[in-house]
Amino acid sequence: MDLTQALQAFFAESDELLLQMEEALLVLEQQPSDATALNAVFRAAHTIKGSAGLFGLDRIVAFAHCAESLLDKLRHGELTFNPEIAATLLASCDRLKEMTAQAAEQGNDSTLADAPEHGELMRRLEQLAGIAHAVPMVASALLPVPIEVLDGETATSDCWLISIRVDPDILQHGLDPLSFIRYLSKLGQIMHVTTLTTHVPPLDALDPERCYLAYEIVFRSDADKAQIESAFEFMMEVATVRILPPHSLLDDYIRLIEALPEDNLMLGEILIASGVLTEQELAAGLAHQSMQQAAQQHEPLGQILVNEQGVPQPVVDAALAKQQQVRDRKAMENRFIRVDSLKLEHLINLVGELVIAGASANLAVRHGEKAGLQESMSVVLRLMEEIRDSALRLRMVEIGDTFQRFQRVVRDVSHELGKDIELDIQGGETELDKTVVEKINDPLLHLVRNAIDHGIEPVDVRLARGKPARAKLTLSAKHESGSILIQVSDDGGGLDRERILKRAIERGIARPDQALKDSDINNFIFEAGFSTAEAVTNLSGRGVGMDVVKKNITALRGSIDLDTKPGIGTTVRIRLPLTLAIIDGFMVGVGDASFVLPLDTVLECVDMNDQIFQRDSHTRYIHLRGETLPYLALSEFFGIEPQQGSRRSVVVVQYGDRKAGLVVDRLYGEYQTVIKPLGSLFQHLRGIAGSTILGNGTVGLIVDVPALVDLAMKRENADLDRQDARFAKVLATPPMSFVK
Amino acid sequence: MSIQLMQQAKQSELLLSGELSIYDVAELKSALSAALAASETVEINLSGVDDLDSAILQVLVAAKLQADRDGRQLRLTDQGEASKNTLELTGLTSFFDGPIEQSAQPSSPLQH
Numbered sequence: 001m002d003l004t005q006a007l008q009a010f011f012a013e014s015d016e017l018l019l020q021m022e023e024a025l026l027v028l029e030q031q032p033s034d035a036t037a038l039n040a041v042f043r044a045a046h047t048i049k050g051s052a053g054l055f056g057l058d059r060i061v062a063f064a065h066c067a068e069s070l071l072d073k074l075r076h077g078e079l080t081f082n083p084e085i086a087a088t089l090l091a092s093c094d095r096l097k098e099m100t101a102q103a104a105e106q107g108n109d110s111t112l113a114d115a116p117e118h119g120e121l122m123r124r125l126e127q128l129a130g131i132a133h134a135v136p137m138v139a140s141a142l143l144p145v146p147i148e149v150l151d152g153e154t155a156t157s158d159c160w161l162i163s164i165r166v167d168p169d170i171l172q173h174g175l176d177p178l179s180f181i182r183y184l185s186k187l188g189q190i191m192h193v194t195t196l197t198t199h200v201p202p203l204d205a206l207d208p209e210r211c212y213l214a215y216e217i218v219f220r221s222d223a224d225k226a227q228i229e230s231a232f233e234f235m236m237e238v239a240t241v242r243i244l245p246p247h248s249l250l251d252d253y254i255r256l257i258e259a260l261p262e263d264n265l266m267l268g269e270i271l272i273a274s275g276v277l278t279e280q281e282l283a284a285g286l287a288h289q290s291m292q293q294a295a296q297q298h299e300p301l302g303q304i305l306v307n308e309q310g311v312p313q314p315v316v317d318a319a320l321a322k323q324q325q326v327r328d329r330k331a332m333e334n335r336f337i338r339v340d341s342l343k344l345e346h347l348i349n350l351v352g353e354l355v356i357a358g359a360s361a362n363l364a365v366r367h368g369e370k371a372g373l374q375e376s377m378s379v380v381l382r383l384m385e386e387i388r389d390s391a392l393r394l395r396m397v398e399i400g401d402t403f404q405r406f407q408r409v410v411r412d413v414s415h416e417l418g419k420d421i422e423l424d425i426q427g428g429e430t431e432l433d434k435t436v437v438e439k440i441n442d443p444l445l446h447l448v449r450n451a452i453d454h455g456i457e458p459v460d461v462r463l464a465r466g467k468p469a470r471a472k473l474t475l476s477a478k479h480e481s482g483s484i485l486i487q488v489s490d491d492g493g494g495l496d497r498e499r500i501l502k503r504a505i506e507r508g509i510a511r512p513d514q515a516l517k518d519s520d521i522n523n524f525i526f527e528a529g530f531s532t533a534e535a536v537t538n539l540s541g542r543g544v545g546m547d548v549v550k551k552n553i554t555a556l557r558g559s560i561d562l563d564t565k566p567g568i569g570t571t572v573r574i575r576l577p578l579t580l581a582i583i584d585g586f587m588v589g590v591g592d593a594s595f596v597l598p599l600d601t602v603l604e605c606v607d608m609n610d611q612i613f614q615r616d617s618h619t620r621y622i623h624l625r626g627e628t629l630p631y632l633a634l635s636e637f638f639g640i641e642p643q644q645g646s647r648r649s650v651v652v653v654q655y656g657d658r659k660a661g662l663v664v665d666r667l668y669g670e671y672q673t674v675i676k677p678l679g680s681l682f683q684h685l686r687g688i689a690g691s692t693i694l695g696n697g698t699v700g701l702i703v704d705v706p707a708l709v710d711l712a713m714k715r716e717n718a719d720l721d722r723q724d725a726r727f728a729k730v731l732a733t734p735p736m737s738f739v740k
Numbered sequence: 741m742s743i744q745l746m747q748q749a750k751q752s753e754l755l756l757s758g759e760l761s762i763y764d765v766a767e768l769k770s771a772l773s774a775a776l777a778a779s780e781t782v783e784i785n786l787s788g789v790d791d792l793d794s795a796i797l798q799v800l801v802a803a804k805l806q807a808d809r810d811g812r813q814l815r816l817t818d819q820g821e822a823s824k825n826t827l828e829l830t831g832l833t834s835f836f837d838g839p840i841e842q843s844a845q846p847s848s849p850l851q852h
Contacts, residue, residue, distance in 0.1 A: 203799075
């Protein structure tokens with residue numbers, strides 16, 4: 001039986017649970033009396049313990065059990081949450097993370113538990129919980145003896161549970177289950193019998209020679225298992241009789257429920273009604289079970305492990321609430337579905353192809369000029385757009401989850417450095433592509449640590465400066481003109497301009513006599529090797545300096561810059577494109593070629609007109625309604641022969657807070673663009689972000705608007721003077737603005 | 741075993757007597773089926789029955805379930821000592837008396 005898939009699922013579930021646990025612990029630190037948070041922590045530990053048990057991960061179980069004992073005392077009000085408990089539990093959370101990670105990788109949890117800090121942590125947990133005895137939980141898990149130490153809980157019932165499931169043709173063998181049950185009553189006292197009528201067909205369909213009844217018997221007796229089994233000896237060949245001794249491990253009852261063919265919830269209720277399990281005991285087992293069901297996708301895991309003797313496993317504590325809560329949790333877990341990301345990729349590729357096909361179909365339809373057909377086509381196109389958006393949205397996740405994880409980092413580092421810092425999160429619901437979110441995590445982490453480390457001053461310094469003792473670190477995200485803007489802001493001391501300049505000169509990046517703007521100086525910190533000497537925290541070995549942060553951002557086709565004011569604070573801004581595989585584009589023509597601009601970046605289109613067209617010696621400007629914009633002719637930039645006699649247009653584009661005009665020959669309009677990556681040969685082409693297949697089958701190039709906007713602003717164009725003369729001739733009618 | 745059917749208006753009474761065994765079950769089944777189709781109330785008089793075995797028991801159970809589904813009444817009357825004991829042993833006494841307590845068939849309508 002291949003357990004690896006189940007193990008991975010276990011790991012994924014535990015990961016989520018440990019995250020919840022950590023979040024709840026952080027809440028408790030601020031509000032020690034928050035009962036919901038405490039319950040969340042307990043539930044997480046409890047559930048992990050249970051499922052770890054099913055995989056035989058005894059060390060994890062033992063450890064979780066330790067944490068649970070402490071949590072139990074907290075829940076019952078015997079202890080109050082204090083900083084020491086907080087720290088210990090957070091450390092335990094980390095420990096569990098490591099252990100589950102190892103288990104997922106190796107299939108067992110043996111090695112980690114041998115580390116000295118493991119035992120130390122467990123002792124601390126026990127100490128806090130007031131458990132005096134010195135017997136470490138770990139030891140019991142090491143025993144090779146199959147029957148386990150009864151440190152866990154068992155059912156309170158002192159009765160045997162006998163489950164009888166017969167072969168349908170038992171009657172034809174001349175055997176009647178009833179007679180065996182009557183015989184059983186001689187060996188002890190039958191406390192309760194539940195006759196299961198689940199399998200009884202409608203009266204007309206009933207075959208009189210088959211037996212459809214099953215029985216659950218609660219039986220009190222001093223007889224041993226062998227004697228009880230012998231009561232059913234003669235029926236063994238045509239029936240399955242399962243016997244659970246009194247005070248069985250709760251786990252065994254659950255496994256029994258699973259092994260039996262009827263609905264689990266129903267069986268559970270029967271067991272409660274017959275008095276062999278209490279509602280709480282059952283709820284504990286069922287919650288366990290629903291986690292289990294979410295964890296495996298094919299066969300019930302319970303089947304592998306069913307063993308009437310009881311495989312040595314520590315038990316599930318019976319402390320969860322009523323069944324209603326269990327059902328609620330079930331409903332909540334069903335809200336999400338785990339999807340193989342490869343399948344998602346495939347779907348998105350297909351949607352991409354569909355969009356392209358749709359575009360070419362649309363072209364054909366337009367030329368055909370059949371009204372009805374055109375109408376159908378536009379409906380199809382609209383649907384395709386919706387499918388496209390939905391498919392792409394599947395990959396989008398809220399950045400808030402990533403931001404939330406930094407709460408822990410902020411807490412830990414601030415404690416480490418003795419600073420008081422509050423993390424404020426804004427725009428957490430902003431969505432971006434999953435891959436981008438994953439890749440942004442490390443750079444953000446570095447920036448956050450930097451802010452805490454270097455940006456924010458120690459409490460006494462802050463007070464001396466008249467600032468509040470509690471510093472504020474803000475993580476924010478929002479959409480802005482086709483990109484996403486993430487900011488890491490602190491109200492610390494800002495960057496020391498002089499020090500940076502000095503360093504830059506030392507490293508030969510700057511000359512002492514150079515006239516440098518503030519932004520240039522700030523950007524020096526992104527140079528390689530700049531930050532390493534400053535690093536005081538234990539970031540060594542991770543290879544992350546500001547230059548690596550910048551590299552990571554650039555690799556995502558984003559940009560990073562910062563703003564700082566001495567004594568006030570620093571804000572680092574990261575801009576990332578919404579990396580979608582399919583974007584709304586605006587197609588333009590230059591010469592014979594077609595280019596696509598991301599629609600989000602396009603502000604408006606204006607006809608070229610000599611009244612608005614002006615240049616100065618270094619850059620070229622157009623004046624638009626009182627605003628000056630630098631501009632760039634795509635034909636020159638890409639070296640394409642501009643079309644003679646065509647009416648040129650200027651497309652005004654924007655990136656961030658910068659605008660520029662791009663001169664083109666023709667405007668085609670909106671166009672759904674499937675981004676195809678450029679071949680490796682063309683990766684370093686400036687100004688091109690990707691390519692696409694147009695409706696007529698030719699290749700269109702997607703313009704890298706940010707790059708061109710940048711360029712337009714910096715233009716040196718002595719050699720382009722002569723182009724102006726040519727342009728001047730082409731100018732025609734009064735301006736007509738197509739405002740977006 | 742013999743099965744006697746007495747029908748009166750919307751009420752049927754089946755009188756069973758003798759030792760019921762697997763061999764009589766098919767007959768019982770059809771009799772019950774017919775009775776349920778024809779009447780609103782069916783009473784099964786067990787005074788003449790010595791004891792119930794699994795075969796008979798499940799037919800009675802199936803009939804009761806059917807009656808509940810169809811909105812009919814089905815009752816067992818005049819059970820002898822042995823039958824009573826068997827019903828008690830299997831926990832089915834209340835099943836035949838009133839609303840179904842066993843959660844075996846959660847979709848069954850509750851009828852009185």
